[in-house]
Amino acid sequence: MIKEVKAVEDLSVMFVSIILPVYNRQETITRAIESVLNQTFPHFELIVVDDASTDATSEVIKRFDDDRIRLIKLAENLGANAARNVGIKEAKAEWVAFHDSDDVWMPQKLEKQVTLAIQERAGSASIIYTSFLRFKSGETEYIPAKTGQEKQGNIHNQLLLGNFISTQTIMLKKEQLEAVGYFDETMPRFQDWEIALRLSRQYEFLWLDEPLVHVFYSNESISADNNKLLQAYEIIFQKHRDMFEIAGSYYLANLLFSYGHNLLLVGGYKKGRKLLFLSLLHRFSMKSLISLLCSFLGHRTYKRLYRYFNTIK
Template structure:
């Protein structure tokens, strides 16, 4: 039995997977198992894995339904570690990532479920750093209110106590977008989080090839969260309002202005003191293209 189980799902990213695996095997903390879940890949993923001669690798092939939640859950069902860490197949860890986080988590009180850190966001094609997030406020302790507004946790930066997952359940396999946020909300309803304010994970940005697909999926995910946690959100009017504002802005980005305005207006009714809601409502009357131009001229962290 290893102390940490690293869950790494992959689908048709053989060329990127090799770097991700190397970043795990090169950790200064050595007591881990690496569970790689091949989620119906049709490329040369299997051949890439076979090149690694390391007994800590457990290579599993998912032959059932596919999807990120299903693959991660399949990995967790086979995990033996005290702690669960996640890594996406196109991300990489710095060598001391596990060592620094485990040191803090070992000393943390039982009311702490996990620990996350700051990601270093890099443009894949150029290698340029897009965001070091030094100015982005991160939180430790209770994250419940923050998660209702914006998710501060990148999954590849997170380590969780397995006992907490056993108590509240794994990822919702019916959600293909924002399933991570749903899990984090459930964790935050019961425990606190720790945070390390330094980049321990390289998060690679691939451009905007699938932006419309992602926006569509995110609106579906946000609608699910609004319904699922409606009773909780109604006690936090500002958070409830911002969820509708974010949803309205995403609909406007997709060109669905009527649905966008409906959610923006609902956000204003719930909490009329968010000035950004009036900005987006005004911009929505100018059509999709003009909305995008106006939005980029006045970016808001509430829409990310």
Template sequence: MAFFSIIIPLYNKEKYIENALKSILKQTVTDYEIIIVDDGSTDKSREIASKYVSNKIRIIDHFENKGLSAARNTGIKNAKSNYVTFLDADDLWHSNYLQTIKNLISSYPEAHIFATNFDEVYPQKTHKPHNGSETLPPGFSGLIDFFKINLKQGIYTPSSSCWHKSVFETAGYYDEKITFSEDLDFNIRANLKFKLAYSTSAQMSYFMETDNQITRSSILSKTVPDYDQFEKYCSTVPHLKKYLDFERYVLSKHLKVDGDKTKHKKIIAGIDFKNLNYKQRFLLNSPVFLLRCIKTTKDFLIRKGFKWTSY
């Protein structure tokens, strides 16, 4: 049995899938299987991926598009290894990614979730994320409190995380009804029950402006996570309430810009504003035209190689 099961959800990523696969094949650790779940692609994605099929690489087909969560779940349920990791088809791993994860697994046996930092790649420049990792000592590897430190962009992404298979058996799979931020819903359920071992070493490249980037589009037609369901744990889990309020802030601001006043008001009703910093409170109370102006300015600065954040 391979040490790692690597799952690639694939949907219309013909420009990127080959490079994603090559980044796996360049890993210094080679004890893995690769499961590509083609989620009903209508371009040449599957055709390109099929060239790499071998005794270590297989493709599972969804003959109609079921969504990212369903593709990940199919991969998880077909994984043969105890350690499951994901690589989105438009991301890349650095060559020591699996070795870094394997070192975390060996060093922190009490953990069941393992993750590394990542680079944000824009067409003009690569940036370090504002995700809390900068508050840790340089070269840090160790256990961290997900809810305490994860109050910015996200301490890890799906493509920079690895999970012992028992996490899915205990916390559940990705919720296929959620179509926006489904990974956040899963992260909360998993981190409520299991410890996280983390390395500040950036071992994955997260491409921020690829085709069909869902985080850059409207969420009016999306089903979003229900953060209220986790309130019952706040009295016993330190820092959880502040984390939930931060995620409510992010979601409610997005809903406000997109024009969904009803959902926006519902989300902010659950926020304790003492858990937000002054920039976040200002932005949440700002008119829509100002928020759109700020977003346009941020996008312009990023194109010029500068990055500004409200975090």
């Protein structure tokens, strides 16, 4: 059941540290920061971690005259996950939220999460996340999609089937991040899925079904790099295979299919076919069988069939 957010008289009892990593985003960082400063909930610090930008990003940030902004400049480029971890360790607040330099928060995003945290006394167990809109190639997608899957409470098994939580939407306690070991700095993509898998093993989630974050996908985004996608699948597979095995053959087969299918989309035939075959061994599905057979028709044909039917994901 989706929680209804009711008014809370005094929100000043809470203070939130917002962490925003940035690298060479002089064109979008102003919009991202303004969307935080325009929050209806004012009790926060905004920790902007400049990951050794080589453009005018830091100069743009310094133009803001607001004592709530803290700028940390890294001496070398460490990657977004390392920058987030620096921000977490510097955070002064008990509660932490995240933002990205390409994206926009809606004005009531933080207020609604804080209100729910106070209302539910979420101090002990819950991580609070919201829905979001993803803008990609002229299309808008509402995430999480309206399906029959449970989206709050114990959602570990649902997350094993694929991620529906974006880093920019979550608010949680700093101690929860410390307990699971921060963001994995080796993850080139899927960092939100990877940490959600670890967090959901220990904590329950509360869901605000409102699109309180707008996520903008571009060709320059990390999420647009296919090589990094495949690297991320390999890390998830090697690091968390036990999670999928414990959950059951259905979950492991789904991971093997997703990894193998994405390998085939970029021409990785040998390993892709092996993973699809392993998926079939763990749990038979027509989707896996048809995908395996279609892989012998060639890379271009496989991609055309995928786009045409739009059922193999």
